[in-house]
Amino acid sequence: MPELAEVYYHSSHWKAAQGERFRLAWLHDKTRCARGLASEALAGKLSSSTLLSGYTHGKRMLFAFSGSCFLEVHLGMTGSLHRMDVDYEERKHDHLALKSEASTLLFRDPRQFGKLALHETEGGKLPDWWEALPPEPHDVAFTSERFESVLKRREKAVLKGLLLQQELFPGVGNWMADEILWRARLRPDRRLGSLSQAERDALYRELRWVCRESLRIIGKDYSDPPKSWLFTHRWKDGGICPKSKLPLKRETVAGRTTCWSPEVQR
DNA sequence: GAGCCTGTTCGGGC
DNA sequence: GGCCCGAACAGGCT
Numbered sequence: 001m002p003e004l005a006e007v008y009y010h011s012s013h014w015k016a017a018q019g020e021r022f023r024l025a026w027l028h029d030k031t032r033c034a035r036g037l038a039s040e041a042l043a044g045k046l047s048s049s050t051l052l053s054g055y056t057h058g059k060r061m062l063f064a065f066s067g068s069c070f071l072e073v074h075l076g077m078t079g080s081l082h083r084m085d086v087d088y089e090e091r092k093h094d095h096l097a098l099k100s101e102a103s104t105l106l107f108r109d110p111r112q113f114g115k116l117a118l119h120e121t122e123g124g125k126l127p128d129w130w131e132a133l134p135p136e137p138h139d140v141a142f143t144s145e146r147f148e149s150v151l152k153r154r155e156k157a158v159l160k161g162l163l164l165q166q167e168l169f170p171g172v173g174n175w176m177a178d179e180i181l182w183r184a185r186l187r188p189d190r191r192l193g194s195l196s197q198a199e200r201d202a203l204y205r206e207l208r209w210v211c212r213e214s215l216r217i218i219g220k221d222y223s224d225p226p227k228s229w230l231f232t233h234r235w236k237d238g239g240i241c242p243k244s245k246l247p248l249k250r251e252t253v254a255g256r257t258t259c260w261s262p263e264v265q266r
Numbered sequence: 267g268a269g270c271c272t273g274t275t276c277g278g279g280c
Numbered sequence: 281g282g283c284c285c286g287a288a289c290a291g292g293c294t
Binding site: 032077078093110111112113153154156157158161254255 | 282283284285286287289290291292
């Protein structure tokens with residue numbers, strides 16, 4: 001599930017516990033998600049530490065704790081964050097829990113494609129690598145010049161695969177890429193080099209629009225976008241394009257399940 | 267029971 | 281070297 005706006009929404013569950021003092025309740029460090037992080041190490045760092053703030057960037061999250069300690073979380077395909085009651089009891093696929101006097105913060109991930117990591121910095125400032133992340137598409141720093149520079153030497157790339165590259169368009173995932181291409185009226189299997197300048201401009205415009213709007217709608221309370229979006233039609237068998245009212249097509253493009261509207265996208 | 271999957275990484279090929 | 285692609289990862293759901 002988690003792409004840009006869903007990640008932001010999940011982070012808000014943990015952010016609701018800002019100011020609470022936590023200790024490690026459990027980390028299953030044999031889970032793939034732990035990637036070598038040992039529960040003793042995490043317990044040592046997070047013994048009675050206060051959650052100061054939470055940040056998101058694309059599909060990444062970073063939670064700052066007192067003691068210059070940062071917990072990085074990536075949700076992968078099936079990860080989720082929850083804030084439960086203080087007496088919450090562990091269930092299958094709960095890999096990490098932090099407990100305060102008031103709540104249990106939980107990381108759950110059945111397929112274990114998610115990732116947990118611990119970072120420390122001098123004086124509690126954000127890690128350098130975090131500060132150096134490229135601008136997100138909805139950011140004011142993501143200018144059309146930035147967009148064009150990112151596209152350099154990628155003229156042979158298939159549009160669908162291009163949009164999924166996190167180092168270029170952090171946060172864009174499978175459904176967002178389909179939504180962007182549908183709004184830009186571009187077939188997902190087009191190569192970047194075949195686009196006219198007007199089509200490149202449309203791609204830039206719709207990329208930014210979908211990121212901004214999904215954050216506004218989904219990021220706030222996990223609402224579904226309106227029926228006018230491809231989002232609400234794309235997974236149903238026999239889905240109908242909200243623009244053309246004709247059947248949507250579903251095929252694998254750039255290795256991913258892709259939905260598009262043949263009459264709308266050229 | 268087989269097939270599918272909203273993500274990332276890695277190895278191979280060009 | 282740079283870029284692209286497909287497979288692998290694991291488990292729940294249809």
